[in-house]
Amino acid sequence: MSSAKLIVIYPVPTDMKTFERRYADEYISMAVEKLAGKTSFVASFFHSKVNQIAAPFHRIAEVYFPLSRELEACLNSSGCQETAGYAVDISSGSAPFLTA
Template identity: 65%
Template sequence: MKAVKLIVMYPAPTDLLTFERRYAEEHVPMAVEKLDGKTRFVASLILSNADKTAASFHRIAEVYFPSLGDLQACLSSPGGQETAAHAVEISSGGAPVFLISEVETFDF
């Protein structure tokens, strides 16, 4: 069984300072505490697109789980629902995009 991850992509916020404060002080601690079954959490700040055009997204969060069943159980739990609703609430640049992907890792 392959691992999976939840990807949350946040558009550029209309109020950068407020978004960053709420993301760091509220959202990340909530995700760490309430997303049961996770094995890893990666929070990325997007600096630019590779082609140097304006970046469409400001932050991308990746939450890893051992299986799709574990991810689905987390998302349907009260903690998962609260955390997802909070992600939408703090995303002042528009609704975040939520994706689920299968993970294949190659280490070099």
């Protein structure tokens, strides 16, 4: 069995200042606290424009698990459901894309 990863991709927010404040001050600590079984959490920021081309996304959160069964257990937990709901709530551009 190999490691597994949960990915949350955020679109460019319509309210950048509010999104960044809530992401940094609330979402990251919630994800670290409530996503049980993870081995690491990586939050990445992308510039909205590179070479005058607008990026379709703004941030990507990657949550790593040692095995797929730990990821599956996390996905079925109330902590993950709460964190995913919060991710949708703070995403002002449109709903984030979540995949495992």
